[in-house]
Every structure is written in C-alpha cells, then in structure tokens.
Amino acid sequence: MGDAHANAAHPGVEAAEQAAAMLAAAGMPRMPARVMMALVGSPDEGYTAAELAERLGVSAAAVSGAVRYLISMRLIQRLSRPGDRRDRYDLVDDAWGGMITSNSPLYAALATQMDRIADENADAPVSVARAREIADFLRYLTQRMPQLVDEWRAGSG
Known part of the structure; x- marks a missing residue:
C-alpha cells in the first residue's frame, strides 16, 4: 500500500488506499481501484x-493494465497537453454517476432471472416470495438510480 516516504510525498494516500480497498471489497479489481482513487486526489x-506508479509503489505494467481497464469502463480519460509528450490521466467528469447508472441493465437482467427462478420453483412459496421481492427491488433500482443521479445533478449545479 505504499511506504511511509510515498505517503509523506503524496497527501491523501492513506484515505485513497482505504477507499480503494472498499471498492475492491465491493468487486472492483484491486489495481484499477487503487489507480481510480489516486486520481480522485490527483x-x-x-x-x-x-x-501513478510512483505514488502507488507499483510497476508501470500494473498501472498500464489498470489504466486500460478504467478507460474501457469510461471512468478515467487520457489527457493530452500541448508540449507534454507524456499522456496524463484523470477521472471522467461525472464518472461516479456513470458508474452507478451503468449497472441499471444488470439490475434489470437480474430481475428477469429472479422471476425465472421463482417460476421454476412454484412448489416452494417462501423461495418464490423471496425471489419476487429481490426482482422487485432490482427493478426499483433500475428505475430509481438514473433518476437519483439526475436529481443530484439538478440540485448540485
């Protein structure tokens, strides 16, 4: 997680590492989570x-793979600066809103599968009720997440 010298040279490293660990625990690959959280404080x-490699105490190859992953997920962007031959990286504007709403199709698909599970398990009413409740919740998320992001944007501008 970086040494004490790196932490002293880069304020916010400890908080960024803790946030990255939280994202990794939620399912994001560890190195992309670390790069993304470093970019939050860039x-x-x-x-x-x-x-990034220096800040995180990792190889350039590790950063390269993480950067490719995050760009493919549309969470970070490559910045080109006139007179600077090296690409720089930063978060995409509204990366968080996009990340949250991008899961909506997954929630909808999961809801459909939950309904199929319920349909195939008709002789177990408790299981059927549980599957239907999960499906309803996932549909609620599918509908509400984009609305919540829109509401937040309207209120924060």
Missing part, C-alpha cells in the same frame, strides 16, 4: 502513468 493536470 493534481488538476492529472497524473502520468509514471507518477
């Missing part, structure tokens, strides 16, 4: 891959 011009 300088306004972002970080180069070498700066």
Whole structure:
C-alpha cells in the first residue's frame, strides 16, 4: 500500500488506499481501484502513468493494465497537453454517476432471472416470495438510480 516516504510525498494516500480497498471489497479489481482513487486526489493536470506508479509503489505494467481497464469502463480519460509528450490521466467528469447508472441493465437482467427462478420453483412459496421481492427491488433500482443521479445533478449545479 505504499511506504511511509510515498505517503509523506503524496497527501491523501492513506484515505485513497482505504477507499480503494472498499471498492475492491465491493468487486472492483484491486489495481484499477487503487489507480481510480489516486486520481480522485490527483493534481488538476492529472497524473502520468509514471507518477501513478510512483505514488502507488507499483510497476508501470500494473498501472498500464489498470489504466486500460478504467478507460474501457469510461471512468478515467487520457489527457493530452500541448508540449507534454507524456499522456496524463484523470477521472471522467461525472464518472461516479456513470458508474452507478451503468449497472441499471444488470439490475434489470437480474430481475428477469429472479422471476425465472421463482417460476421454476412454484412448489416452494417462501423461495418464490423471496425471489419476487429481490426482482422487485432490482427493478426499483433500475428505475430509481438514473433518476437519483439526475436529481443530484439538478440540485448540485
């Protein structure tokens, strides 16, 4: 998780590492979570891959794989600066809202599967009721998450 010297050179490292651990516990791959949380606390011009590797105490290859993953998920972006030959990376504007709402199709698909499970288990009423309740909750999330993000955007601007 980086040594004491790295932590002294980069404020916020401990909080970023703790946040990354939380994301990893929720299912995000560990290195992309660490890179993403480092970028939350990046300088306004972002970080180069070498700066990320130094901050995190990892190899350039580890950062490269994490960056590719995060770009493919549309959570971070490559920044090109005139006169700077090295690419820099930073969060995509509204990465969090996009990350939250991008799960909506998954919730809807899971709800459909929960209904199928209930349909195939008709002789177990408790299990059927549980599957239907999960399906209803997932449909609720599918509907509400985009609305919540829109409400937040409207109230924060």
